[in-house]
Amino acid sequence: MLSARGRGALAGWARAAEGPLGAAGLRSLRRPLPLPGPGRRAAQSDPQGWRETLQATATVLREGGLVALPTDTVYGVACLAQSSPAIQKIYNLKGRHGGKPLAICLGEVEHIYRYCHVNVPEDLLRDLLPGPVTLVLQRSEELNKDLNPFTSLVGIRIPNHPFIREVAQACSGPLALTSANISTQASTLTVSEFQDLWPQLSLVIDGGVIGDIQSPECRLGSTVVDLSVSGKYTIIRPGCALTPTVEILGKKYGLTSEPPSL
DSSP: OOOHHHHHHHHHHHHHHHHHOOHHHHHHOOEEOOOOGGGGGGHHHHHHHHHHHHHHHEEEHHTOOOEEEOSSSSEEEEEETHHHHHHHHHHHTTTTTTTTTEEEEOOOGGGGGHHHHHSHHHHHHHOOOOSEEEEEEETTTTTTTTSSSSSSSEEEOOOOOOOHHHHHHHTOOOEEESSSSTTSSSSOGGGGGGGGGGGSSSSSEEEEOOOTTOOGGGSSOOOEEEESTTEEEEEETTTTTTHHHIIIIIIITTEEEEEOOO
């Protein structure tokens, strides 16, 4: 059962979706649901509020909705990766075609083996995850075939943020995850920065400001690295964690750097 707080938040978003209210009406009803407590320590400082927000988020996702929520890098938009209609909603939201892949978000490193063919040591995975890194691996047959059907690869995210990881665990399956912005626009560090997307979302979780909004480096997103070829790695996007990622892959595990394909 959802609490009165959770029911009230969801009811506001639902009423806003029922008819044409205009921008002012949408803003008055669709208010972000605050993530309780001070930042990532919220689960300890307000455990009941944390559980209620987690339950509300999981409920919306299970019903096929899109939820904006904080990660360890920028704000993201998530849906159930195994739901083809929800995946199409994300592409519509982003204003881009389906040829640009979505990553999946998991709660724990051991879950990677269900959805990917892993050809690197588990210690390597745990050295990078949870963290601001997307690991690209060969996908398994467990993944929804409508998720990135044009490629045999998939990017794996396990953000170093407890809320989204607990959401993934509560949904008992991978989340499809993308940044909360229109394609070609800057990544977002506060919920107000993507307010234009609210009408297309089922719920927004406000986790406060992520990083320094004045710093361009804080908007780089995760470092994306392809580990699908044994013994090699390819940096697809430098992102915010390039230096430590390269040190771990090259110096600690002896992988060879390969340039990206053109």
